[in-house]
Amino acid sequence: EDNAEYGLGMSIGVKQIRDHVENTMKQVIASTCAPADMKAAAEAWIAAREDADGSKKASALLIAALDTYKSCCEDCDALVEELGKKRDYFIKKSVWIVGGDGWAYDIGYGGLDHVLASGENVNVLVFDTEIYSNTGGQASKSTPTGAVAKFAASGKKMRKKDLGLIATSYGYVYVAQVAMGADVNQFMKVILEAEAHDGPSIIIAYAPCVNHGIKYGMAKTQTREKEAVECGYWHLWRYVPGLAQQGKNPFVLDSKEPTGDFQAFLAGEVRYTSLKQTFPDVADELFQLAEANAKVRLASYKRMLIQ
Secondary structure (H helix, E strand, O other), rough: OOHHHHHHHHHHHHHOOOHHHHHHHHHHHOOOOOOOOHHHHHHHHHHHOOHHHHHHHHHHHHHHHHHOOOOOOHHHHHHHHHHHHHHHHOOOOOHHHHHHHHHHHHOHHHHHHHHHHHHHOOEEEEEEEEOOOOOOEEEOOOOOOOOOOOOEEOOOOOOOOHHHHHHHHHOOOOEEEOOOOEEEEEEHHHHHHHHHHOEEEEEEEEEOOOOEEEOOOOOHHHHHHHHHHHHOOOOEEEEHHHHOOOOOOOEEEEEOOOOOOOHHHHEEHHHHHHHHOOOHHHHHHHHHHHHHHHHHHHHHHHHHOOO
């Protein structure tokens, strides 16, 4: 439950090492006898340090200069030796923190929130299975209304927590909800935007799991994601801070208006249909409430579209 904190620590550690690399390069540039090609490569690296593609090109030039370096003085030799030890940190690092909804929505939420609030350039990917998948199937704050899980044997009564919408309140965090099976292009666009964003990002991905009891099996999870979006059970959207800096609305709703049958979607999973067998008197009421809650969530996203 503390992977957010560990991920942040790793990111800060890498940043400190790369700061040291930059300071060493500045000493090379200031040296009176360092080779011209090494100085030029160092200047190019400093300029492109935080650019993924740029740092790759600059790193290649710098490594070539280091490998062909001929001793000129003890000071330069020491600087070149120090840079050689840190060459693995020349290319910009991409730090991704990965976990499930039990961690992100629930037991590790405090740490996750701290990481997002830090402003550090880290990326978070949440596999939202809507349940504690790896500890026996307990209900989490991501479990939606009406779903059956451990500690919610008679169906979850409360509405699902909207982790993404909470994260948008910071204003500088890149946030997105995705479902690969529903729109792979949106999924890839989100990955690239999150990586390019200079600051924290969080992507929440709908992830069907074995605990859902999908009636046509786990081989059809991509199809299940598509159906979830079509019926309005799950929504695709992005919050892009860079758009706000351009005077545009940072919230982008990628989902189309739901056209699928919400109740038919619920009927495709044992975690819902089992409620009709064990608590038939409350099942229909909770299923209707689940659909109403999904519509409330969509309405809240549509309000975000109004500037």
